Amino acid sequence: MKLITFIPSVFLLVPIFSFLAKRYIPVLAAVTFAASFILSVVCWMRIDQNPETISFTWFRTSDTNFYISFTADSSSLPTVSFVTFIGFLVASYSVSYFKNSIQKTGLFTTLALFMASMTGLILSSNLLFSFVCWELVGFCSYLLIGFYRDEEKAGKAATKALLINKVGDIGFLIALLGVWASQGSFDLTELAQSSLPNEGTFQYLIGFGLMTAIFAKSAQFPFHTWLPDAMAGPTPVSALIHSATMVASGIWLLSRVHFLMPVEVMWFAGFCGMITAVLGAWNALFQNKIKYLLAWSTVSQLGLMMMAAGWASTDSAVMHLITHGFFKAGLFLAAGYLLLQLIDNPEDELTSIGSIQQGDRLVAVALVIFTFSLAGLPLTAAFLSKEAIAAELSGLERISFFLISGLTIFYSVRLIWKIRPFLLGSRATIVNQFTWPILTLALACGWWIWSLDPIGYTRYFANGAQEVHLNLIIVASLFTLSVAYISYLGFKYNWITFLGKKEWIVNIDPLLHLAIVAPMVKCSIITGKIDRLIVDRLLHGLAYGKVALAHVLATFDRYVVDGLAELMATTFGWLGQLIRKATSGTIQSYLWWSLIALLILVIWQ
Amino acid sequence: MRIESTLLIFSSLLFCIGLALLLNRKNLVHLLIGIELMLNSANVNLVYFSKIHGEDGVLLVVFLLLIAVCEAAVGLAIFLRAYRFFQSSSATMMKNIRES
Amino acid sequence: MSEGFLFTCEAATLLCAVGILFSRSIFTSTMLFLSSCLGIAGIFYSLDATYLFVAQIAVYGGGIVVLFLFAIMIAGQKEQTSTREWSLTGLLPPALLFYLLISRIDFSTTSQKDTIAYTAEETGKIIFSSYLFPFELSGILLLIALLGAILISIQKPESHEN
Numbered sequence: 001m002k003l004i005t006f007i008p009s010v011f012l013l014v015p016i017f018s019f020l021a022k023r024y025i026p027v028l029a030a031v032t033f034a035a036s037f038i039l040s041v042v043c044w045m046r047i048d049q050n051p052e053t054i055s056f057t058w059f060r061t062s063d064t065n066f067y068i069s070f071t072a073d074s075s076s077l078p079t080v081s082f083v084t085f086i087g088f089l090v091a092s093y094s095v096s097y098f099k100n101s102i103q104k105t106g107l108f109t110t111l112a113l114f115m116a117s118m119t120g121l122i123l124s125s126n127l128l129f130s131f132v133c134w135e136l137v138g139f140c141s142y143l144l145i146g147f148y149r150d151e152e153k154a155g156k157a158a159t160k161a162l163l164i165n166k167v168g169d170i171g172f173l174i175a176l177l178g179v180w181a182s183q184g185s186f187d188l189t190e191l192a193q194s195s196l197p198n199e200g201t202f203q204y205l206i207g208f209g210l211m212t213a214i215f216a217k218s219a220q221f222p223f224h225t226w227l228p229d230a231m232a233g234p235t236p237v238s239a240l241i242h243s244a245t246m247v248a249s250g251i252w253l254l255s256r257v258h259f260l261m262p263v264e265v266m267w268f269a270g271f272c273g274m275i276t277a278v279l280g281a282w283n284a285l286f287q288n289k290i291k292y293l294l295a296w297s298t299v300s301q302l303g304l305m306m307m308a309a310g311w312a313s314t315d316s317a318v319m320h321l322i323t324h325g326f327f328k329a330g331l332f333l334a335a336g337y338l339l340l341q342l343i344d345n346p347e348d349e350l351t352s353i354g355s356i357q358q359g360d361r362l363v364a365v366a367l368v369i370f371t372f373s374l375a376g377l378p379l380t381a382a383f384l385s386k387e388a389i390a391a392e393l394s395g396l397e398r399i400s401f402f403l404i405s406g407l408t409i410f411y412s413v414r415l416i417w418k419i420r421p422f423l424l425g426s427r428a429t430i431v432n433q434f435t436w437p438i439l440t441l442a443l444a445c446g447w448w449i450w451s452l453d454p455i456g457y458t459r460y461f462a463n464g465a466q467e468v469h470l471n472l473i474i475v476a477s478l479f480t481l482s483v484a485y486i487s488y489l490g491f492k493y494n495w496i497t498f499l500g501k502k503e504w505i506v507n508i509d510p511l512l513h514l515a516i517v518a519p520m521v522k523c524s525i526i527t528g529k530i531d532r533l534i535v536d537r538l539l540h541g542l543a544y545g546k547v548a549l550a551h552v553l554a555t556f557d558r559y560v561v562d563g564l565a566e567l568m569a570t571t572f573g574w575l576g577q578l579i580r581k582a583t584s585g586t587i588q589s590y591l592w593w594s595l596i597a598l599l600i601l602v603i604w605q
Numbered sequence: 606m607r608i609e610s611t612l613l614i615f616s617s618l619l620f621c622i623g624l625a626l627l628l629n630r631k632n633l634v635h636l637l638i639g640i641e642l643m644l645n646s647a648n649v650n651l652v653y654f655s656k657i658h659g660e661d662g663v664l665l666v667v668f669l670l671l672i673a674v675c676e677a678a679v680g681l682a683i684f685l686r687a688y689r690f691f692q693s694s695s696a697t698m699m700k701n702i703r704e705s
Numbered sequence: 706m707s708e709g710f711l712f713t714c715e716a717a718t719l720l721c722a723v724g725i726l727f728s729r730s731i732f733t734s735t736m737l738f739l740s741s742c743l744g745i746a747g748i749f750y751s752l753d754a755t756y757l758f759v760a761q762i763a764v765y766g767g768g769i770v771v772l773f774l775f776a777i778m779i780a781g782q783k784e785q786t787s788t789r790e791w792s793l794t795g796l797l798p799p800a801l802l803f804y805l806l807i808s809r810i811d812f813s814t815t816s817q818k819d820t821i822a823y824t825a826e827e828t829g830k831i832i833f834s835s836y837l838f839p840f841e842l843s844g845i846l847l848l849i850a851l852l853g854a855i856l857i858s859i860q861k862p863e864s865h866e867n
Contacts, residue, residue, distance in 0.1 A: 588696050591627055617807055620802075623722070663756075664832070679850055679857065685779060
């Protein structure tokens with residue numbers, strides 16, 4: 001099973017060979033993405049029921065080793081295959097999308113790095129390595145959102161995403177510390193097998209830390225504000241990262257570490273997920289720019305996944321993650337393709353898209369399929385995954401689930417209604433490098449990816465047993481179809497008028513700014529002032545003191561030290577003058593001196 | 606020999622007076638006089654001691670007289686030469702030997 | 706009697722010597738010097754050194770003082786100095802030396818040997834017997850001194866200006 005180490009590492013070929021000419025980089029990237037996908041599928045096919053783990057020693061301290069571990073089991077390999085599949089499709093789409101871009105090399109290199117860390121995260125079975133991949137994924141997202149360097153909006157959005165993710169990373173780090181302190185190991189298999197960390201504080205510390213990280217990465221309330229702004233990046237990037245993979249990595253981590261979480265924290269996560277889902281769906285109703293609509297839709301679906309993970313089970317959440325990835329990526333790629341066909345940047349993109357004449361019929365069909373998946377209509381894979389979620393909910397939770405589904409259907413129908421002219425008027429059937437990924441994804445939205453019949457589903461972990469909840473299926477089918485029809489009628493006969501009012505959008509950004517950003521900025525201003533007034537003044541004072549001391553020393557040197565030297569010199573000069581008189585040249589002076597010498601001699605005898 | 610013992614005091618005094626002359630007088634001839642006085646005092650001393658102890662000190666005095674003469678002659682010759690050189694007979698003037 | 710003579714000669718010599726110290730003119734000094742030499746001659750006489758008595762008078766009085774007078778006449782004359790040339794600091798070291806010399810005289814020992822009085826006879830006998838060679842040498846010394854004095858003090862005719 002050593003092959004699985006190549007799944008993330010094959011992407012590193014792109015940065016290594018990034019010195020090649022611009023023509024070859026996209027092709028190289030697409031080839032590596034394909035290779036990774038093939039490897040993932042191969043590994044998946046070869047695995048049996050027993051999960052295998054491979055560890056490499058990363059670094060040692062004096063008494064402990066830290067490992068990079070990959071695990072190949074029946075949950076990680078399908079997920080990684082899914083991620084690499086979407087990655088490959090997006091990469092081949094990007095080859096033509098960025099054909100004329102100067103920054104091609106940077107884009108593909110960053111995409112490769114992102115895929116390497118994403119697949120590493122999925123395959124990882126060591127929390128420390130997961131953290132490294134986590135950070136890398138966030139960093140690549142930052143680079144890719146800010147891809148259009150000339151736009152100030154892009155840079156701000158990238159910074160916002162990075163900072164919110166960083167808050168999550170702090171939580172992850174605290175959780176890591178808690179895990180190490182309570183268990184002494186980062187290895188997930190060890191942690192799963194040991195007794196649950198039921199010591200009070202650590203449990204909640206780990207739980208809240210990991211929850212913060214997951215909320216930030218997967219855009220849950222109140223950390224969701226970066227995701228709509230991230231639409232400032234290129235559309236393929238949004239397709240890959242902000243719909244299918246990166247934002248799902250939070251859900252994936254949750255599925256891996258859910259045994260570390262206390263029950264209350266999981267329920268709380270589910271609750272926040274519900275709030276996020278409602279919020280996202282509500283905001284999606286008012287969007288007229290297609291990418292923002294899709295972004296809020298992603299927020300809502302992520303909330304749904306979190307709700308599933310917290311209230312139902314993480315298996316169903318991952319199931320829905322995969323289906324959502326397929327249709328959301330497809331939606332983004334199709335939206336990108338259509339946006340390329342618009343002449344200018346209209347404010348009401350949906351109407352403009354709707355006015356595209358003689359569009360691509362295949363893309364139109366794909367769009368319909370994707371939107372039906374989004375709504376969760378029967379015969380789609382999303383219907384099955386939602387059924388899996390709803391089967392494990394009960395009571396109020398199930399009611400809220402249905403409410404969210406209703407809102408989802410509502411805005412999906414709105415989308416279709418707005419672009420109806422385009423859909424109806426499409427004629428051409430073009431299959432080019434833009435359209436074949438879209439079509440492939442449309443194929444993946446059918447019910448067949450979960451089970452062979454459209455009613456039951458095989459659980460994500462392929463336990464083999466097919467589950468059928470007949471009551472639920474009937475209720476759900478009736479519900480979705482009726483809500484869809486009612487919405488259709490509502491749009492057709494213009495019963496719904498409040499959707500034009502933009503002020504109904506729930507925007508928590510000002511609140512966040514007030515609560516967090518403004519105090520931080522104030523803090524930094526104050527510390528800056530302290531630094532300038534106190535610390536700098538102290539330093540200046542020290543400097544002046546030193547200069548004064550230097551002057552004092554100089555004076556001392558000049559007067560005392562030099563004075564001493566001069567004193568000695570003058571003394572010797574005076575002595576010399578004195579002695580010089582002895583040789584005055586007159587006879588009598590010589591006689592004097594010899595007499596004095598004689599006297600001294602006589603006296604001392 | 607009570608009186609004769611004063612001769613020692615006398616000769617010492619004479620010697621010292623000669624020395625004082627030598628140190629204090631400016632004229633070169635005065636200096637020569639002082640030197641002669643000192644010599645004389647030494648002679649007196651010698652004679653006295655030869656009288657007391659019976660040595661041949663008197664003979665020494667004889668020769669000393671002769672030497673004193675020679676020395677006075679040569680000294681005065683030098684004095685004349687020095688006078689011609691320094692254009693004065695004062696000991697304090699005879700300091701710097703110029704090129705001449 | 707001879708004691709009084711001795712004492713007188715001593716006193717005279719000393720007085721004249723002191724007078725040389727304080728005299729103002731060079732002539733006075735020379736005359737006083739002469740008197741000192743005569744005094745010393747007297748001392749020699751009282752010590753029974755008769756040859757020395759005569760020799761002293763002849764040599765000093767007749768020779769050296771005359772030489773001094775000649776030299777003074779040629780070169781040593783100046784007007785009488787108004788300010789005194791001696792000072793107390795000038796007299797102090799000789800006085801100190803005098804004191805030192807006096808303090809080292811041992812007055813106690815006087816031998817009573819039988820001594821030969823060196824009269825002229827005795828002096829002559831010894832000169833021409835034991836001390837003949839130094840006597841002849843002294844003659845040569847006198848010759849050398851004479852020649853030396855002439856050589857030193859001679860003036861070349863062209864440099865002798867007036």
